[in-house]
Amino acid sequence: MKFILVVGDGMADYPIPELGNKTPLQAANKPNMDVIAAKGRSGLLKTIPDESTPGSDTAICSVLGYDPRIYCTGRGPLEAPSRGIKLGPNDTAYRCNIITEEKGAISDYSAGHITTEEAAELIAAIKKAYDKQGKIEFYAGLDYRHFLILRNFSNPEQIKCTPPHDARGIAVLEVLPKATGRGAEKTAQLLRDMIDGSREILKSHPVNIAREMSSKLPGNLIWPWGGGKKPSMPTIESKYGIKSAVISAVDLVKGIGSYAGMEIITVEGATGLYNTNYEGKADAALEALKTNDLVFVHVEAPDEAGHVRDYKLKVKTIEDLDKRLLGRIMNSISEPYAIAILPDHPTPIKTGTHSREPVPFSIAAPYFKADGVRAFDEVSAKKGAFSLVENDYLISLLLSK
Ligand SMILES: [Zn+2]
Numbered sequence: 001m002k003f004i005l006v007v008g009d010g011m012a013d014y015p016i017p018e019l020g021n022k023t024p025l026q027a028a029n030k031p032n033m034d035v036i037a038a039k040g041r042s043g044l045l046k047t048i049p050d051e052s053t054p055g056s057d058t059a060i061c062s063v064l065g066y067d068p069r070i071y072c073t074g075r076g077p078l079e080a081p082s083r084g085i086k087l088g089p090n091d092t093a094y095r096c097n098i099i100t101e102e103k104g105a106i107s108d109y110s111a112g113h114i115t116t117e118e119a120a121e122l123i124a125a126i127k128k129a130y131d132k133q134g135k136i137e138f139y140a141g142l143d144y145r146h147f148l149i150l151r152n153f154s155n156p157e158q159i160k161c162t163p164p165h166d167a168r169g170i171a172v173l174e175v176l177p178k179a180t181g182r183g184a185e186k187t188a189q190l191l192r193d194m195i196d197g198s199r200e201i202l203k204s205h206p207v208n209i210a211r212e213m214s215s216k217l218p219g220n221l222i223w224p225w226g227g228g229k230k231p232s233m234p235t236i237e238s239k240y241g242i243k244s245a246v247i248s249a250v251d252l253v254k255g256i257g258s259y260a261g262m263e264i265i266t267v268e269g270a271t272g273l274y275n276t277n278y279e280g281k282a283d284a285a286l287e288a289l290k291t292n293d294l295v296f297v298h299v300e301a302p303d304e305a306g307h308v309r310d311y312k313l314k315v316k317t318i319e320d321l322d323k324r325l326l327g328r329i330m331n332s333i334s335e336p337y338a339i340a341i342l343p344d345h346p347t348p349i350k351t352g353t354h355s356r357e358p359v360p361f362s363i364a365a366p367y368f369k370a371d372g373v374r375a376f377d378e379v380s381a382k383k384g385a386f387s388l389v390e391n392d393y394l395i396s397l398l399l400s401k
Pocket of ligand 1 (some may be wrong): 010303
């Protein structure tokens with residue numbers, strides 16, 4: 001038996017007036033998702049615990065059966081492994097954005113989506129000023145997303161850092177890292193000093209001068225946030241006795257997969273955007289199933305369409321995922337298989353940000369009789385045989401053979 005888990009990031013949504021009060025999932029032409037629902041069983045999965053902030057870090061942990069309250073330790077440690085950064089048990093990893101400060105306030109969390117190449121030069125300058133190998137280490141990542149590792153700092157929960165995407169228009173001074181416990185005062189001061197000092201280093205950097213000359217936002221401040229220690233997750237193999245692989249363009253998802261002991265598969269042309277290589281991901285999934293029992297395929301595009309609040313684009317990403325990825329897998333696989341389709345969380349067009357409602361899921365497997373649900377969407381799944389589940393239920397149901 002082979003197991004396939006497909007997540008369309010942020011696919012779930014609210015009814016949209018322009019779609020005749022249908023959700024994008026209800027409006028989309030997605031015969032393969034509907035076949036999974038019609039042949040299998042459906043339900044709702046609560047992926048965001050009440051005390052957690054809705055986002056893919058929390059939700060992907062939940063989907064894979066890891067309680068986010070225990071294992072979701074922060075964006076920093078969850079993303080770091082996919083950049084090859086090794087963390088010891090007492091190290092803290094921060095996500096370190098390159099951001100834009102204007103008139104003393106945070107104006108853009110991504111420095112106008114600065115490119116990887118430009119940001120690498122800026123991080124190199126920061127590294128030169130602050131890097132002390134074995135203590136303070138900076139690592140360049142993708143676009144505006146970089147890393148700051150503090151070796152032998154093990155109280156990240158005692159420093160309050162504000163995610164820059166939640167602080168747009170807010171004065172930098174109001175949202176600087178702040179110690180909330182006595183063990184972290186010195187480290188919080190260090191973070192504030194480095195943020196402060198980065199202003200001077202980045203202001204006159206040739207990359208920023210060139211960006212400003214072409215009317216682009218400068219990357220003029222570093223912003224550490226999402227700090228935490230690496231989670232000690234039991235692997236999927238140790239929990240379920242199966243070999244697994246993950247296919248995603250997103251560092252966060254690959255990082256969680258790597259802690260879970262999954263094989264990390266990189267697909268050429270997998271971008272995390274609308275132009276992603278759907279067929280390439282499908283083919284990679286089929287290939288991965290030759291040596292793995294479970295393959296987890298993650299597609300970021302619907303989430304991005306939700307963030308830019310484009311309902312037509314969201315419908316298209318769902319249709320592309322259905323036809324070019326799901327259909328391609330389902331039409332080509334020759335062995336008996338179980339397959340699950342779901343979003344990780346909703347990213348409603350109405351708000352353009354993540355929300356916490358339970359998500360619809362459908363699982364088709366030889367060991368499940370159909371429950372009468374005919375389509376895969378938020379409304380139909382409510383009538384499914386599984387009703388509302390949480391924790392590791394989804395993965396246990398999928399693997400229940
Ligand atoms: Zn998102």
